[in-house]
Amino acid sequence: MPRLGLPQGRAWAALLGQLLRPPRLVCVGAVHSHSQLCRLVGHRASIVTGLANLERRRCRGSANIQLKPHQEKSNFILKTPKGTRDFSPQQMVVREKILDIIVSCFKLHGAKGLDTPAFELKEMLTEKYGEDSGLIYDLKDQGGELLSLRYDLTVPFARYMAMNKLKKMKRYHVGKVWRRESPTIVQGRYREFCQCDFDIAGDFDPMIPDAECLKIICEILTGLQLGDFLIKVNDRRILDGMFAICGVPESKFRAICSSIDKLDKISWKDVRHEMVAEKGLAPEVADRIGDYVQCHGGLSLVEQMFQDPRLSQSKQALEGLGDLKLLFEYLTLFGIAEKICFDLSLARGLDYYTGVVYEAVLLQTPAPAEEEPLNVGSVAAGGRYDGLVGMFNPKGHKVPCVGLSIGVERIFSIVEQRMKTFGEKIRTTETQVFVATPQKNFLQERLKLIAELWDAGIKAELLYKNNPKLLTQLHYCEDMGIPLVVIIGEQELKEGVIKLRSVASREEVAIKRENIVAEIQKRLFES
């Protein structure tokens, strides 16, 4: 599935401050340092170190190879590679909640899991991505095969289907992909990012799987409570038919399609300029396209386009329109037709799409009365690609496919920001009980007690100190949100009890040593 497009420039700018703060602010830890460091780095020489440094200097014939280790070290700039980031424990919690909702929905629809390697033979990725192929990360030739990092999860899925001679499969795949894009990090684009894909491969009756894909997008966006959203749909055959009747030479279809795809990032004026000045389209052809790509609506627009005197001349366009009509029928049965908008400007950048394409955008709620709801960015997208598996088959045998990809990075930014706005404190551990002591020389008793808790499956921690202060131990529980403390000291040991303390209420009760596990389990079950 493709990288999700960026929203309308104007809309983006208007909402950026409100909703989607730049990740540099959102993700205070790693990314903040990252952007700081990007500025610091400046010239590459400053990030080399140790032997690597020495070796390179030697290669360059420099005489200055007598640097002291300490000087070397101070040149060392600590950062993650450009366009990548670490996920802190707080971020991991949010991320896992989001992924859990997404994967649960994929399973709700009967999808199987699949995983493929992070890299593929370079040849597998050739001629799949059109203009974007230059963004593929290649591995260094260290002898052996030529390899590239995967650019999406769709091409590896098609390769898997063809390699195992499978005729049908409904699978999901959650994994990282890599693209060498200019990391305009303020807009939430990374060079390493996670995709959550669901695809249905197989030769089925028209638009049934396609409708299910749109249903899944609706369910996930609803489940994530991201506010109101809209799914734009179009069909590559309608686009191609439109290009043909507008007078675009067939050799330029894909290139013009790529330009049209930028309409959610740049204005029609700029897209028109690109098509005319860079891609050599006649200005009047561009203007004819302009008339169409400004149309959007529901089923009625589909009906209207059927009647369009020019578009109805194209057999391809009619096929696409017919399928869209059927799609709307199924979407109505699924109760989601009002979430779907037929939009002739929707192109999707990737070469491999052959039929219906779609893209979900979040809407600002509530929208100002006089305006249309604003587009705050694409969070899911996909479409039909009936030819991709066949590209991997020696005889070109096709396996029709349709699928979707959820843009978790953007969703992650939104949810994280919302949690900050509402001041939700995120627990980064699941620890239920802390094992404490008020006295010195109680390490042995603490270790015996905590082993008992672990063996009973109770999530427990202690401080790794021989003689920690009680206050330090209780503060740790409050900081980490641990609900219960068990306390063992001289008095307790003598009486054969353990003190059980609730961190919230500060109430303490003495429990018989042999009953402590059962009592904790009871409390945890009740809470």
Add this chain to the structure above:
Amino acid sequence: MPRLGLPQGRAWAALLGQLLRPPRLVCVGAVHSHSQLCRLVGHRASIVTGLANLERRRCRGSANIQLKPHQEKSNFILKTPKGTRDFSPQQMVVREKILDIIVSCFKLHGAKGLDTPAFELKEMLTEKYGEDSGLIYDLKDQGGELLSLRYDLTVPFARYMAMNKLKKMKRYHVGKVWRRESPTIVQGRYREFCQCDFDIAGDFDPMIPDAECLKIICEILTGLQLGDFLIKVNDRRILDGMFAICGVPESKFRAICSSIDKLDKISWKDVRHEMVAEKGLAPEVADRIGDYVQCHGGLSLVEQMFQDPRLSQSKQALEGLGDLKLLFEYLTLFGIAEKICFDLSLARGLDYYTGVVYEAVLLQTPAPAEEEPLNVGSVAAGGRYDGLVGMFNPKGHKVPCVGLSIGVERIFSIVEQRMKTFGEKIRTTETQVFVATPQKNFLQERLKLIAELWDAGIKAELLYKNNPKLLTQLHYCEDMGIPLVVIIGEQELKEGVIKLRSVASREEVAIKRENIVAEIQKRLFES
């Protein structure tokens, strides 16, 4: 954490057929094709295709660039890169169960999650892995930073600690790492594999976190029901002390350490030969080492080594022995001392270890009466690395660390094989209900009904056909292990009911249309 070592050659050979069948057989799908294809490929020219092919021919100045697409395609060899594999849905189910047990245990011990990018600046990985550095995958220089795929999860963790100026953290990390090793796939080694790491960073009182790491390994191996196991422990300071008193020059400590580490893969004779012939050690020095590395035992061996006239001359060795004694005390409190074996031959290959090191091996059960239990391979390992974070700090500030890594690939092979042996059928989906019809023209009703189920959170599927045969639909349920079927046809529509069928018992009851969701939920809750 390091790659886990291979078991004793003899033991491995003896058990290979019984327990750990070569993954080529274990993982029938992808890997089978993979090894077949490796043989097919032979010379690289045959795996190029399409434009890439044409371009390369052009570069070579070949005149023959007029190949037909079809001829090109037939040269296309479909495979995953050498040493990598896909995970099929069946394999994903097993894998997720294993990871779930491991991660639950990490959380039991209060660990936070963390994620880092798949690649790091090349400089970050320099001088961390000793002799293994040549196995690092580099990315191609496509302009910008020089990058390498991560080789383990430990160095990125240390980089994260230093970059964020953290003084302590208990984190787990599950992720893929990459090593360009000769993929002797029959022994379960891959170039891409998953690691599950748990580490405790911070300046704490001696051996408390170290003991917890060993406790975690015990809990995980017990939880996975892999049979009997043993954890070998040693200390780098004991090894270094031993090297010193045996007469190894200090400059050769790490190199000799690497040789010793191979004792679980090759015989003492071969290790001795490597040390003498390749690493220039005096034969009598090698023999002195040989006396020590054959010792293994429990706490009593620690006591014995304290009394060893030569070893007790080494301050370093005494420190290591003192810590091991304390470790055994804590392990006794944890109730796991009998699982731990002090083994002077345990070295661990990586440069960054500074103190205690350990490695868990599975034992054959039951062992033949006259023999010791046989070693079937290392499934977990780790140790203390107090200097690694400091290597990333400009002022060399240290953060002591200790951690462990679970070898999921080998565990995966074992569990998968066991499931096959016991003929366990693995469900690859979680679908609870199938929506079927016995009549034609019921697609609309099926779509309405399934949307209702999905919206109620019931996992449901239907066939993507306008008019599927009832038998085909019921067969699908049996194949996929779906327990319930809802059937809607003319009769049901007229009577306002849905037929609910149990796939196992083939019993059918008619349920009022408006009660069907509640009835299904009741049945699923009861089962």
